[in-house]
Every structure is written in structure tokens, then in C-alpha cells.
Amino acid sequence: MNNTKYHPETLSVRAGSEMTEYGENSEALFLNSSFRFESAAQAAARFGGTEPGNIYSRFTNPTVTMFQNKLAALEGAEQCVATSSGMSAILACVMGLCSAGDHVVASRSIFGTSVQLFGNIMKRWGLEVTFVSLTDPAEWQAAVSANTKLFFVETPSNPLTEVCDIQVLADIAHKAGAHLVVDNCFCTPAIQRPLELGADIIIHSATKYIDGQGRCLGGAVLGSKVLMEPVYGFLRTAGVTMSAFNAWVFLKGLETLHIRMEAHAKNALALATWLEAQPQVARVHYPGLKSHPQHALAMRQQASGGGIVTFEVKAKSDQTAQQAAWALIDATQLISITANLGDAKSTITHPASTTHSRVTAEARAAAGITDGLVRIAVGLEHVEDLKADLALLAQ
Numbered sequence: 001m002n003n004t005k006y007h008p009e010t011l012s013v014r015a016g017s018e019m020t021e022y023g024e025n026s027e028a029l030f031l032n033s034s035f036r037f038e039s040a041a042q043a044a045a046r047f048g049g050t051e052p053g054n055i056y057s058r059f060t061n062p063t064v065t066m067f068q069n070k071l072a073a074l075e076g077a078e079q080c081v082a083t084s085s086g087m088s089a090i091l092a093c094v095m096g097l098c099s100a101g102d103h104v105v106a107s108r109s110i111f112g113t114s115v116q117l118f119g120n121i122m123k124r125w126g127l128e129v130t131f132v133s134l135t136d137p138a139e140w141q142a143a144v145s146a147n148t149k150l151f152f153v154e155t156p157s158n159p160l161t162e163v164c165d166i167q168v169l170a171d172i173a174h175k176a177g178a179h180l181v182v183d184n185c186f187c188t189p190a191i192q193r194p195l196e197l198g199a200d201i202i203i204h205s206a207t208k209y210i211d212g213q214g215r216c217l218g219g220a221v222l223g224s225k226v227l228m229e230p231v232y233g234f235l236r237t238a239g240v241t242m243s244a245f246n247a248w249v250f251l252k253g254l255e256t257l258h259i260r261m262e263a264h265a266k267n268a269l270a271l272a273t274w275l276e277a278q279p280q281v282a283r284v285h286y287p288g289l290k291s292h293p294q295h296a297l298a299m300r301q302q303a304s305g306g307g308i309v310t311f312e313v314k315a316k317s318d319q320t321a322q323q324a325a326w327a328l329i330d331a332t333q334l335i336s337i338t339a340n341l342g343d344a345k346s347t348i349t350h351p352a353s354t355t356h357s358r359v360t361a362e363a364r365a366a367a368g369i370t371d372g373l374v375r376i377a378v379g380l381e382h383v384e385d386l387k388a389d390l391a392l393l394a395q
């Protein structure tokens with residue numbers, strides 16, 4: 001299929017699909033660990049790389065390949081390497097492209113587990129890591145040194161939905177001989193295409209919106225063939241491979257990506273607008289709101305504000321901030337109390353005591369993750385039912 005000829009919605013439905021001899025109209029699920037060769041010579045040729053083809057599902061699998069090709073088409077990337085989770089996508093990216101003694105500059109406002117991976121585990125293995133403010137390019141510039149290999153950001157960030165100028169950070173990274181990595185989990189290519197904005201590498205947690213219905217764990221790293229070669233090399237050796245079953249689920253998820261992301265964003269904007277008007281809400285963080293500090297930039301980079309809304313609950317005089325946030329969460333009956341996001345079901349979470357609880361209190365404060373902060377990943381229910389579920393905020 002000629003991917004340049006079609007609109008993104010069409011690529012979501014059609015790109016990457018390959019039929020077997022049976023002519024099935026839905027992608028086949030290849031649940032086999034290894035592939036048979038016609039002869040010893042063919043086996044040798046496959047292993048030697050002189051003949052293309054599958055060998056073993058830790059390396060490649062036709063269902064996983066279809067998923068990789070579909071996501072690559074959507075992000076406008078030369079190559080996609082599918083992984084077992086979003087975290088293993090980040091791991092494969094760093095292990096493929098960095099060595100002990102190299103330096104990574106990362107935004108302070110990233111997923112709590114990503115902070116752990118960079119600031120704790122990778123540091124133990126000799127990676128130098130500097131955390132800086134997502135929104136202050138001067139800090140990125142100042143952090144650069146001769147051994148800087150990667151810049152790592154999420155935009156919008158989790159949980160505060162801060163937005164950085166991808167082109168500005170890409171320019172700083174490139175002048176330093178480094179690559180800009182964007183975790184595009186919150187937007188998906190339906191809303192933002194970081195490679196077109198100057199980034200070099202995209203990370204996905206497919207677990208979130210790519211699945212869209214909270215079923216499977218998976219991830220992906222995307223970029224040029226040259227950059228993806230060592231990432232794939234790490235994956236096939238270390239085995240952080242995406243399962244074929246999960247790839248098959250994600251293939252189905254991607255078919256509806258555009259209409260789902262539009263519906264998530266429409267609901268999120270309506271809910272964020274309502275939240276801003278509630279007496280018990282101190283502040284709402286949502287890139288689609290005019291009150292968002294980088295609203296204009298977000299609307300330039302993104303097709304919409306996306307589906308994640310974060311807000312600060314006001315504590316009553318007899319409450320701590322955490323008690324106020326927990327009371328709101330415990331009063332919900334419809335919205336699921338869970339840390340996952342990107343599900344058709346709306347989810348609510350208290351970042352300070354869950355996703356970011358392993359981050360030190362000082363680091364949380366520096367990243368603006370207060371005890372009164374609540375994050376909602378707005379799902380596909382009717383927005384009036386979501387407002388009714390948060391009625392405590394209107395009192």
C-alpha cells in the first residue's frame with residue numbers, strides 16, 4: 001500500500017495489513033513461536049540475513065510486523081519496533097542507543113516509572129541523567145554536555161499536561177549531536193506527529209489509547225531505519241518483544257483510533273470547561289483550555305487537547321489536600337478508580353499517592369504534583385454522567 005496517497009484515517013484502517021493465502025479481511029493472528037524452513041540451506045540464509053523472512057517470534061512475527069507497519073505509517077516513521085510494554089520501549093531505546101558514560105537530559109515532568117528507570121536503574125548502569133523543566137529551553141541548553149546522546153520528553157506531560165515546543169528542543173538536541181525522543185502516549189498520531197515537528201524518535205505505551213479498551217500491555221519505538229537498527233538489535237537479543245496476541249488486539253484498536261481520539265477530546269474539553277466553573281476546583285490543567293499556559297503552542301502542535309484532564313481540588317477547612325482529593329475519588333460511582341488511561345471507561349487517579357508515589361516529595365513538589373491533584377482520563381461515556389459523578393465539586 002502506498003502510504004503517502006491516503007489520509008491518516010484511511011491508514012488507521014488499512015495500512016500494514018497483509019493477507020495470507022486464505023484472503024481473510026481481518027488480520028490473522030500468528031500464535032507460533034518459531035518458523036519452519038524448507039531446508040538447512042534456507043535456515044542458514046535466514047539466520048545469515050541473506051534471505052528475508054521470519055525465524056523466531058522473539059525476533060519477528062507476522063502479526064507484530066503488521067502492527068509495526070500500521071503504526072509506522074500513522075507516525076510517518078521509517079521503522080517501528082514493537083515492545084512488550086511502554087516501559088520496555090523506553091528501555092530498548094536507551095539500551096540500543098546509549099552506553100555507560102553517556103548522558104541523557106530528561107524532562108522532570110514524565111511518567112513516574114520513567115523517572116525511576118532513568119534516575120535509578122539506568123543511573124546504576126552508568127548512564128548520566130539530568131532532569132530539567134519541560135517548558136524552559138534554556139535549562140535544556142544548559143544541561144547539554146559532550147556526551148549527551150538523548151533528550152527525553154512527554155508532551156503533553158503526565159499528569160500536568162504541560163506542553164513543550166518540539167521543534168525548539170529538537171534544534172537544541174541536534175546542535176549538541178543528540179536525538180530528541182518524544183513519548184507520544186497522551187496524543188497518539190491522531191492528535192500529534194512528533195517526527196514532522198522535528199523529533200527523531202517516538203515512544204508509545206500501546207497499553208493506553210492504541211489499545212483503547214484497557215486489555216493489553218504493549219509499546220513501540222519509532223524512528224529512522226538507522227536509529228531503529230540498534231533498538232531492534234537490543235529487542236531481539238534481550239527479548240522485550242510484543243506478544244502476537246497483543247499486536248492483534250492493537251491492530252484492531254488502531255482501526256478506530258481517529259474517531260476515538262476525537263470523542264475523548266470532545267468529552268475532555270467539555271468536562272474541563274465544566275470543572276473550571278466548579279467552586280471546589282482551584283485549577284484545571286488541560287491544553288485545550290484558554291487558561292492553559294501553553295494553549296497556543298498546544299493548538300499549533302496538536303489537533304486537539306487530548307483526553308487527559310488534571311485538576312486541583314480545594315480542601316475544606318477541616319481537610320488536608322490529600323483528604324479532599326481522596327474524598328472526591330471515593331465519592332465516584334461510575335468512573336473507575338485506576339491508574340490506567342486511554343480506556344473507553346473514564347478513569348480517576350491521585351498521582352501523588354499512586355503513579356508518582358515512588359518519586360521523592362521534593363521531586364514531586366518541583367514537578368508541581370501537589371497532594372490535591374486529581375487526574376481523569378476522560379472516556380467515552382456521556383459527559384453529563386461524568387459531571388454527575390463528580391457532583392461533590394459543585395457543593
Ligand SMILES: *Cc1c(COP(=O)(O)O)cnc(C)c1O
Pocket residue numbers: 085086087088111114154158183185186204205206207208217218219
Ligand atoms: C503508561 C505510560 C508509560 C508506560 O507504559 P506501560 O505500557 O505501562 O509500560 C510510559 N509513558 C507514559 C506517558 C505512560 O502513560
